[in-house]
Amino acid sequence: MTTNEMPLYEVFIRSKRGLDHRHVGSLHAEDSAQALEYARDVYTRRGEGVSIWVVKSSDIVASQEADSASFYDPQDDKPYRHATFYKVPDEVSNL
Amino acid sequence: MPPSCDIEGDDSELQARFDARIAAEERIEPKDWMPDAYRRNLIRQMSQHAHSEVIGMQPEGNWISRAPTLKRKAILLAKVQDEAGHGLYLYSATETLGATRESLVDALHEGRAKYASIFNYPSLTWADVGAIGWLVDGAAIVNQISLQRTSYGPYARAMVRICKEESFHQRQGYEIMLALCRGNDAQRAMAQDALNRWWWPSLMMFGPHDAESAHSAQSMQWKLKRQSNDELRQKFVDQSVPQAEFLGIRIPDPKLRLDEATGHYVFGEIDWSEFQRVVSGDGPCNRERLAHHTRAHDDGAWVREATHAYRAKRAVRDRAEVAS
Numbered sequence A: 001m002t003t004n005e006m007p008l009y010e011v012f013i014r015s016k017r018g019l020d021h022r023h024v025g026s027l028h029a030e031d032s033a034q035a036l037e038y039a040r041d042v043y044t045r046r047g048e049g050v051s052i053w054v055v056k057s058s059d060i061v062a063s064q065e066a067d068s069a070s071f072y073d074p075q076d077d078k079p080y081r082h083a084t085f086y087k088v089p090d091e092v093s094n095l
Numbered sequence B: 001m002p003p004s005c006d007i008e009g010d011d012s013e014l015q016a017r018f019d020a021r022i023a024a025e026e027r028i029e030p031k032d033w034m035p036d037a038y039r040r041n042l043i044r045q046m047s048q049h050a051h052s053e054v055i056g057m058q059p060e061g062n063w064i065s066r067a068p069t070l071k072r073k074a075i076l077l078a079k080v081q082d083e084a085g086h087g088l089y090l091y092s093a094t095e096t097l098g099a100t101r102e103s104l105v106d107a108l109h110e111g112r113a114k115y116a117s118i119f120n121y122p123s124l125t126w127a128d129v130g131a132i133g134w135l136v137d138g139a140a141i142v143n144q145i146s147l148q149r150t151s152y153g154p155y156a157r158a159m160v161r162i163c164k165e166e167s168f169h170q171r172q173g174y175e176i177m178l179a180l181c182r183g184n185d186a187q188r189a190m191a192q193d194a195l196n197r198w199w200w201p202s203l204m205m206f207g208p209h210d211a212e213s214a215h216s217a218q219s220m221q222w223k224l225k226r227q228s229n230d231e232l233r234q235k236f237v238d239q240s241v242p243q244a245e246f247l248g249i250r251i252p253d254p255k256l257r258l259d260e261a262t263g264h265y266v267f268g269e270i271d272w273s274e275f276q277r278v279v280s281g282d283g284p285c286n287r288e289r290l291a292h293h294t295r296a297h298d299d300g301a302w303v304r305e306a307t308h309a310y311r312a313k314r315a316v317r318d319r320a321e322v323a324s
Helices: A032-043 A065-071 B003-009 B011-023 B036-055 B057-061 B070-095 B101-109 B126-147 B153-181 B185-204 B216-221 B229-247 B272-282 B286-299 B301-323
Strands: A008-014 A022-028 A051-056 B257-259 B264-266
Touching (some): A022 A032, A032 A051, B036 B057, B036 B070, B036 B101, B036 B286, B057 B070, B057 B286, B070 B101, B070 B153, B126 B153, B126 B185, B185 B229, B229 B264, B272 B286, B286 B301
């Protein structure tokens, strides 16, 4: 039997309460329950996390980096979205 | 053992674990057990925060087509766009508690959910756009910085993101005020008039005094609120007074003075009858704000229906492709 027959799962781990889950890697498993157990076994052997999410890779819809020029507007023409764009004299604080 | 027995049998144990997490400054996450009252209180507070972001687009949106320059127009558009995004973050975070978006919007339209009362005041002049950014966003930021440490994880994380994005909102408002105050007499008068009208409602944004605040004590205990209404209000006054002095305009409070001993500003009493009136629906623009939101929601119904129809059509096509 090969892993090709098993779906691929992406693994996300919350390292500490209050933080976001972060992608750590992937693994093959027969179903989501097994993916969760495998993820625990291979990705949290050193207390890396308090919570694990597993998601079938095929369920992830991803943008392509190659398309970034057309997909993302770099917004270089909108510097006013940043606080540093606004000139406030040094004497004024808490802004 | 059926799951329901499991939950009922262990309630006190679950409560003890929840209490211990709160005491240890740990965040509560969506899948954790939490008391029903904590969940209900969060849904109320977070959805009202979301509604405030969305209703808050109206007074500023009023000036997008009237901004004095193209630059100011682009900035205002970007700011109002941010507020819509912040509404989305907060609605989504509220939905992690099991509330549906539809139920939250219905509660707003039916008057069961409130939003920040400040948005029931009209934006009469261009200086109001400056005053809103400087004071209203300034007050919101004081509150939101405090909420970055709130006990519910998704809410705290939304606050971090929102505070980061909002860093430009207050500065653009202050810059508008600065431009007016460095202008001619009529422009300075316009800036002063805006400060006169927005100062007191801004102080009201922090809510009733601690002793009279309906939800405060419990919210502090749950660490949903980290600082009291009065503490946050004081912080806002302390930072705003020197900013007004630099602009050369006067805060409309004859009792305002610096207490040398404490380093804090002493200020006059808020007109709580006005606060009550506006909160309970009789502010200058309450009906207009709600009617506008309801109309925009209803006018957008065809877009939602069209996306559903498109999804259904694609599903049929995909099934046909699989079958063939």
